[in-house]
Amino acid sequence: MTIESLVSPFFRLDAYIALPRVEGLALSPDGRQVILTVATLARDHTTYERALWSVAADGTGSPVRLTRSAKGESGVAFTGSGDVLFVSARPDASAQSSTTPKDAEVAQLWLLPASGGEARAVTRLAGGVSNIAATAAASDTVVIAADILVSAGDLEADAVLRRERTDKKVAAILHESYPVRFWDHDLGPAQPHLFALELSALHDAVPIHDTVATDATSPNTASPYATDLPRPADLTPMPGRSAETGGQSLTPDGRTVIASLRVQEQRSGRHVLVSIDVATGTHTVLLAEDRVDFESPVVSRDGRHVAYVRSVFSTPAGPTDQEIWIAGIDGSNRRRLAAAWDRWPSSMAFDADDAALIVTADNDGRGPVFRVPVDGSVVEQITTDEFSYSNVAVDVATGDLVALRSSWMAPAHPVRIFRSGAVVALQTPATLPVAPGTITEVETVAEDGTRVRAWLLLPEGASAEQPAPLLLWIHGGPLNSWNAWSWRWSPLLAVARGYAVLLPDPALSTGYGLDFIARGWDSWGAKPYTDLLAITDAAEARADIDESKTAAMGGSFGGYMANWVAGHTDRFQAIISHASLWALDQFNGTTDNSQYWQSIFSAQGMIDSSPHHSVRDIVTPMLVIHGDHDYRVPIGESLRLWSELAEHHAQPDGTTQHKFLYFPDENHWVLGPQHAVVWYETVFAFLDQHVHGAEWKRPELLG
Template identity: 80%
Template sequence: MTTQSELSPFSTLDDYIALPRVEGLALSPDGRRVVLTVATLSRDRTSYDRALWSAAADGSGVPTRLTRSAKGESGVAFTGSGDILFVSGRPDADAEKDTEAAQLWLLPAGGGEARAVTRLAGGVSGIAATAARSDTIVIAANLLVSAADLEADATARGLRKDKKVAAILHESYPVRYWDEDLGPAEPHLFSLDLSALEDVLAATAPDAAGSDKRADAPAPYPADLPRPRDLTPGPGRSGDTAGQALTPDGRTLIAALRAQEQRSGRAVLVSIDLETGVQTVLFDEEHVDFAAPAVSHDGSRLAFVRAEDSTPDGPADQELWVADIDGGRPRRVAVGWDRWASSLVFDADDRSLIVTADHDGRGPVFRVPLDGSAVQQVTTDQFSYTDVAVDAATGDLVALRSSWLAPSHPVRIGRSGEVTVLATPTTPPPAPGRVTEIETRAEDGARVRAWLLLPDGASAEHPAPLLLWIHGGPLNSWNAWSWRWSPLLAVARGYAVLLPDPALSTGYGLEFIARGWDAWGAKPYTDLLAITDAAEARADIDGTKTAAMGGSFGGYMANWIAGHTDRFRAIVSHASVWALDQFNGTTDSSHYWQQISSAQGMIDNSPHHSVRDIVTPMLVIHGDNDYRVPIGESLRLWSELAEHHAEPDGSTRHKFLYFPDENHWVLKPQHAVVWYETVFAFLDQHVHGAAWKRPELLG
């Protein structure tokens, strides 16, 4: 008989990477339809193509594909008139010369072909904000430091391209972010009045804009397009925002702009008048970030997150605040509710905030009343919710939700919390095995919980080997589907996968986070061992066959575990922190890690001090384009493993999988296949005693 695992696409890596995936959702102004961003594997299987699909927001009908292009589409949003906006690098038939950069495109609500509405030399980074009752929008785009306007930017870019110059001169910190080299351009916010789009179509030639006819004059910005207006013309990276929102009339932008501080910065909440460009500071405090602004439907109020800087003494809370749109009468709401908002919007009646937050291994939707009454949990299922939008007419919500058994899919949430699944062009894959929840008590009495995914057939007669999979962050929770970190791939191969939330995890309150603060190797480590003990005590788990793995902070914990216990048969350490003193000065955001770590904490909690005590075989994995945890961490780990544990002939049972062109996650589908093939071959070798099988594509 064919088992569920054999039928599942998780049994074959090639089938898994070919699964289509929903990545984004936007709700139309009338609340009648959603537009989904759907990614599918490219023909050569080395990337993902993205297209837009439309579906009814009430759950009826079947989805309709809206776009199709070789370059794909992303960043979907609606104008106040119901036109669809997106960002794409598709060719612009109206341009004299293709910029090869992604531009803003508009698909008319009444039907017809999409058309480009920008032609910026450096392209458009994304849609920053749209207005509910206006066709004025705000986009994000980069300009070279020396460029005084759009024409100068195009000229300077052309010169660098012609001379093949890639050098970047930095005059402030930071210089890198995740996998991106910052500069030589800097981020800006631009307003764009799309209501003028039809009028400017009447222009018959570039000369209509009164362009400079000198031979050496830069080419003017196209007169047949609305000209973007720079809202953040100041120098530096002030356009690196922590969120922004437009008032419904499209006249005012509320933005959390970056204010530079030596090698760090804080987010300052400002109001920008789109007609005059005048900026007014609403909230600015030293050592405080103001982020995630949202504007009420009537345009009279704003909501935001206020977060003081954390220090080595402990984590700071992330507070919800509301104020008048001009910053007057500010007050905190949800006082005493120590969950951290991952998104917030105003409810349809503007009397509450609709908030998502990590909570007990899930990511529910909450309603936060502005009158000071108790926070209400709207959804009570096993899912985590993102991309939440409010239907202003009915008060219902639409969102994406996911769990460890179901990838992101669109749903409608009624006022009382009932959930209706919407039509989607992607068919949810059948998940192998089953999921349960386990918990234990740590040595200090704290409750520690985890998801446990069990393979089909796991029982007392046939106990499954256990894979402890540690989350990154460290401020994170195992509560939502991940296409990159898929425990179901291990479940389909017979492993039980333990997904714990130890100290430092979000969704359990500030005190739970504080248990591991500036002490990563203390309670986070003992919590992991305690919950592993609880899993191994089950009759359907083979406690003699356990392995551990993790990435980023999870990789740090894998390294710490390797130097402090021999209970695991194999350890996989991906994109890991090895030496805290080295990491804290070379990561892309060194100021943050140094402000939350004491000098003694970095000494006491650095895994590299225990390299001599490692006895468990380790698979080390890293991508060279990882700037959050630089490659030097794994290079040093590999060097010190060889120094202390290699045989006289240089051979070693440890392995190092290196990706020269990948980042923190390893995202190219063909490389994801190699990643999993190597991990499973390594686990099978040391957990099951199988012969080592080198993945074919590794030569």
């Protein structure tokens, strides 16, 4: 046993899932305090509990825990006056029992005063609060997202209808438009709404318990909404699915919401930019075009401008760009910024002086922070390290930034970014774990002359004398990049077990320009596949890699590519296919957003790109994995893959070299800590069997 194995949690799955995880960050209005959302493993090891921690924005001091509850807290934000907002399903001692079903455990909006004291609930919605949609910099107005039943005329009626459905155990949903599901959950029967809350209306009066509260003898009588709390004002009455927004932002005074609202169109829709007057609820459409989305609006600090992302619908002919635009707050004087910069923004915020946008974007296997001047001058890259950045907030007083950053060797942790680009780590209650092995870059030239690169993680001791087996790990998306830490996909767990892990960005990956994406458009099995083989060749050419011991794996689009690889080469000893696309003719009509997938493939491209046509050519042992609650890539993909593997490759007695790991209650991702352990145990047992020739060892908890 090495010293490294004694200190690194990646050598033990139980230690890995117990690592605390920083999931969110918010900066106080005065720039002095950073609130972190930190997830820790629950005592029963089947879920994570979340709490809020405070750290100094200058890196001094020690972390201070602010909240503690069995239900946990998330979605942290600040009011203009510095109070902390969060969403939690923790018990509210002031709640009237008649306003919600007795067995309901729904999340509400809570406020933790900046001056100190206990947190208090500031909503009491029967269906709960989904998230904090927007806050105002110079007022205590906040916009929340919450679901209301279609037939409910007001908050009281919603409470009655929910109680009736619960009492009568009705779960049926009537749909009157497409879609019906999203990623991992059913849509409906409630619809998403945006509500405005004026928190300055909060007071400390004793809660009033109405004498007309609902009881068993008057099931259709509604209690009035909590009279001790500010009443949420519905900004999107009768929204359909429109309030599933593409982002929203409040003006500093809290009087106007700029929202990206969905306009339903047959099976799909487009997003338009709308101005909503908070006082009256009046909607004014600012920007709308056919087959164009306007999303991710951010209002300038002086309230005079709005920046947004404009994207024309892609077609089978090719991908379109994600364009950064700016306009007056009324939609006037629109102009595009950084037109020659073909990186796709993943987040935007106005700089302290409104002279630029602070933007994050994938870039060459990293996720730097950029400054995009609003005067049209050249884009400036602020961070130049090996990390990817998220949750970027601007300290208006100094112009510095705070953010979370991560890489494949370090999970998300808070940092301060100075105007000069220098970065210093802040305090965190989630100490960075010791990572096994090392990381380097590999690159090659594809058959069409394009540069293709990857991260290569190497185990300790890999050398020409002791070359490491290679695990090709293919990312999902496909519009994605291997550039940031993922708790769900942790190559360090494989590195700790002696594998070298190759994380390539083939054609269709982001961060290399629009032409690089276009190389694989409408032909997923062409250049994405040949890029993967080319970069694998480059890795195997290294003396510290054992080319005779290789495997390939991936999830989602990575699972699709794993299936494609299985049907087109025998160079790997094992292939693992998680949540994979198998038969595109079946997938494109059963996924949760069928119109999009059908719109980006031509009829011939869908035929040519479908892995199921090559099932007879598969010779490599495959481990197929899927969760039944996966609505993006429905379970039917793996059911059909498993059936056809058995049809063409099972022995007369039904035995097969392939395996199918099925999770009845997981979705596109395997999120339960106990199920993540089973997932990795099965994957590593399968790899050991076929890469190292070990005897198959069935994970104990699989019976």
